Amino acid sequence: MTMVSDRHFTVGQLAKATGAKAVTIRYYDRLGLLPSAGRSASGYRLYTSKERDRLLFIRRSRALGFSLDDIRELLDLADRKEASCAAVDAKVEEQLVRVRTRLSDLQALETELERLSDCCEGGVITDCRIIESISAGGRPDPASS
């Protein structure tokens, strides 16, 4: 079972330990996000708990919506132990702004889709208020020609 020392993981083992897929791990490797993996004699990647933690950090940051570029910066910051954490806070704030913008966009979308859904009266396409409404752009105006 343990093809390597109990202090090392292959990609697949790291995948199981983190929830990331093996292909994704190799992808991060290629991008230099998960660097300096050792190799076994036959060329297998060998990871330690250090890389596992780094990968977990990456996955959790992704789950927070950060881009891989953002995450690269966050990782750099996390490594500069004596720097101010204001830069980290700034990145979180930025992300919060992006999320809130996206939220209000989606809320507008939800409202509009609800309106469309409500105006369906179950007839045939010719009389479909939804199609009509999308075609016309705005709220359908019952009084207009």
Next chain:
Amino acid sequence: MTMVSDRHFTVGQLAKATGAKAVTIRYYDRLGLLPSAGRSASGYRLYTSKERDRLLFIRRSRALGFSLDDIRELLDLADRKEASCAAVDAKVEEQLVRVRTRLSDLQALETELERLSDCCEGGVITDCRIIESISAGGRPDPASS
């Protein structure tokens, strides 16, 4: 000024009339979403108000978050005049579900980012609760080792 009849648009004119970019229009053409554009003697695309309306429908559907594949189906439905509009309503409902799912995902993200932002106390990275929190995965537990 009028290189073509006043009943026809070139891509650029159609772009101005609809807000879509000319490249996007050609892209839709290539995908077959905006088919059967006539051509001038020199090969310029010539559109009529029929295609303009179709393009507006596409753009408005995109603004509602529908994928181009969804839109292809919606356009097919819109053309089948005597079909039931239940299928249209179903697609709107589906989209509403997708939007609501995305909304609640984003709301969870917002909450999590707010929590992270709040726990920054302005020290150095070594003591950064944000980095710590992302590294550890969940809420940081002040009582744990």
Next chain:
DNA sequence: AATGAAGGTTGTAGCGACTATAAGGTCAAG
């Protein structure tokens, strides 16, 4: 008539964050 700007045409490649496929090498177990 010539020229230059502003349009149009095609094809190709890039974005982000994966995902899929192919063609092969390695390893542990039966």
Next chain:
DNA sequence: CTTGACCTTATAGTCGCTACAACCTTCATT
């Protein structure tokens, strides 16, 4: 010694555009 699960690399596909290159056409001005 074979099977099957794992690993390796390289390449192409996803979505909805966007950017670029290289060329052709139209229009207005000189």
